[in-house]
């Protein structure tokens with residue numbers, strides 16, 4: 024299997040190469056040269072997420088790793104889940120919730136980032152190199168990266184934390200990890216300031232010693248998509264319904280939705296993928312009205328979905344709407360330049376049957392949480408509640424709401440709703456009593472660069 028860019032100027036890349044590189048050199052995103060088919064009869068016999076991963080991973084790693092090699096790695100990749108079953112399902116009358124939040128940081132990002140860090144560690148080790156991960160976070164990505172990398176001594180992780188909307192729990196998840204190779208760095212700037220520093224740092228890695236490689240942790244790394252594809256197949260194997268399937272996905276950067284779409288392209292019979300967003304509704308405006316235009320981000324009670332553009336969306340435009348016309352895709356995204364994109368209306372109209380979308384305000388999100396609590400004695404976190412709105416609407420399909428975070432991450436919200444969380448997430452217990460290890464630095468590129476250099 025080889026990979027190429029959605030913008031057509033970077034191709035013939037192996038699994039190992041795209042694991043390290045992330046973004047393609049022409050500014051596009053890597054996609055596989057073809058969609059591998061997964062045998063549904065084999066899927067049906069799978070009892071665990073790991074068994075599914077043994078069917079899915081070899082198809083993408085082919086050429087970099089032998090099948091036997093990669094299947095033996097599967098048992099090592101995902102760690103720190105309290106039970107052997109990584110995904111759990113809650114079944115209701117005519118819908119289900121797929122709980123993706125049992126990992127060590129209580130959000131679904133553990134799936135993707137544990138996959139990425141496992142392979143980064145291996146690939147660096149093979150070439151006697153060390154990795155420096157640098158990223159900025161306003162929520163879950165940073166803690167998933169810190170927790171995924173902390174056990175790998177050849178990777179040092181530096182995460183910049185901006186001022187602002189981050190909850191105390193989210194901060195503590197990063198600042199209380201007592202490991203030499205991870206650094207949570209608080210800076211007195213906004214998320215955008217932090218992003219600017221990261222961009223500056225990536226322009227050159229000359230400031231690092233020779234055997235160090237600078238690595239990004241962003242949502243466009245294809246390995247994250249692979250890890251997420253597995254749980255869509257696993258839902259199919261576990262829920263075993265005769266009805267057609269509708270997955271409803273709380274969406275921000277569109278990685279999780281694109282994983283559902285990938286599973287569809289690999290043979291999973293999905294009838295509908297519902298793209299569920301908060302008031303940051305660029306994706307809803309696109310799917311309902313062919314209007315993909317950037318607007319300022321607003322802060323909501325589902326902060327991990329507060330985005331103004333969706334970085335994985337280009338993959339869908341390329342594969343689904345443009346039938347892999349890389350020249351057209353390059354034109355569209357060069358012209359978009361983070362402002363506005365509209366597809367040829369005929370193309371848009373022809374592709375109306377797979378995706379649906381909905382946008383949910385904060386007050387409606389609270390209503391949905393209250394409704395599920397009263398009606399089903401089930402507590403949804405605000406991100407998952409947005410997706411589960413689809414389960415309350417008319418449908419001939421079996422709706423599966425993807426639950427991406429554990430409610431324990433949002434104690435202030437649940438206090439204000441007078442909802443007592445009884446089923447606590449084991450990894451979040453005692454977080455309040457742990458000592459914080461925060462580095463505080465000025466919000467300046469040179470300060471961050473020097474700190475990194477001195478910490479290697």
Ligand SMILES: *Cc1c(COP(=O)(O)O)cnc(C)c1O
Pocket residue numbers: 130131132163164242273274275276277278279280327328406427428
């Ligand atoms: C990151 C995140 C999302 C959005 O996922 P994307 O793949 O970026 O669309 C949704 N919910 C939670 C809890 C998240 O952390």
